Amino acid sequence: MNIRTYALAALGTAAVLLATVDASSPRSSPAAATIARGRALVVYGTCNDCHTVGWRNTDGAVPESRWLTGSSVGYRGWWGTSYPTNVRLDFQVMSVDRWIQAVRTRGGHPPMVWEDLRQLPDSDLRAIYAFVKSLGPAGAAAPAAIEPWRDPEVPFVDMRALPSPPAQ
Numbered sequence: 001m002n003i004r005t006y007a008l009a010a011l012g013t014a015a016v017l018l019a020t021v022d023a024s025s026p027r028s029s030p031a032a033a034t035i036a037r038g039r040a041l042v043v044y045g046t047c048n049d050c051h052t053v054g055w056r057n058t059d060g061a062v063p064e065s066r067w068l069t070g071s072s073v074g075y076r077g078w079w080g081t082s083y084p085t086n087v088r089l090d091f092q093v094m095s096v097d098r099w100i101q102a103v104r105t106r107g108g109h110p111p112m113v114w115e116d117l118r119q120l121p122d123s124d125l126r127a128i129y130a131f132v133k134s135l136g137p138a139g140a141a142a143p144a145a146i147e148p149w150r151d152p153e154v155p156f157v158d159m160r161a162l163p164s165p166p167a168q
């Protein structure tokens with residue numbers, strides 16, 4: 001081997017090393033990119049507005065460790081009173097396929113944004129799931145939904161002025 005061959009061999013090794021480092025660094029791995037995409041979709045999709053206590057009245061100053069842990073502020077309307085669930089716990093027991101199925105099949109039940117989420121491709125729904133799952137479980141379950149004829153505890157958001165959907 002002459003000096004030129006050595007230099008080329010060294011360069012080749014450096015390139016392989018660089019490629020290895022790059023592939024294993026968390027910033028460039030597909031999982032990290034998916035999680036980052038999921039985080040952006042969660043924030044822009046306003047999931048915290050309902051599912052995170054204090055998000056709206058602190059101008060979003062809630063640490064990520066408490067994001068999406070559910071709320072006991074109900075939403076009361078023709079459907080009864082529903083509570084934004086603890087998504088951190090939901091996703092511990094709900095598979096990603098079950099989540100996608102829920103988005104694709106549920107709707108007409110405010111205020112959860114099913115009709116908006118349905119516009120996203122599966123890859124984005126998977127990214128949302130991956131981000132929430134990466135946060136791990138936290139908090140307690142939100143209160144169970146209440147039938148339309150029962151009065152919920154306060155506080156609740158009164159959406160009873162909202163007309164019910166026309167009979168199909």
Ligand code: HEC
Nearest residue numbers: 045046047049050082083084085087090102109111112113
């Ligand atoms: C305007 C308030 C509101 C917003 C915004 C909102 N949700 Fe919800 N969400 C609810 C309520 C209320 C429920 C419970 C009633 C229901 O399941 O439809 C719920 C239910 C859920 C559930 C439980 C589904 C199940 O089958 O058990 C998941 C998961 C969820 N939301 C995720 C999200 C995600 C992710 C976002 C952001 C893209 C989001 N929500 C935005 C209010 C909201």
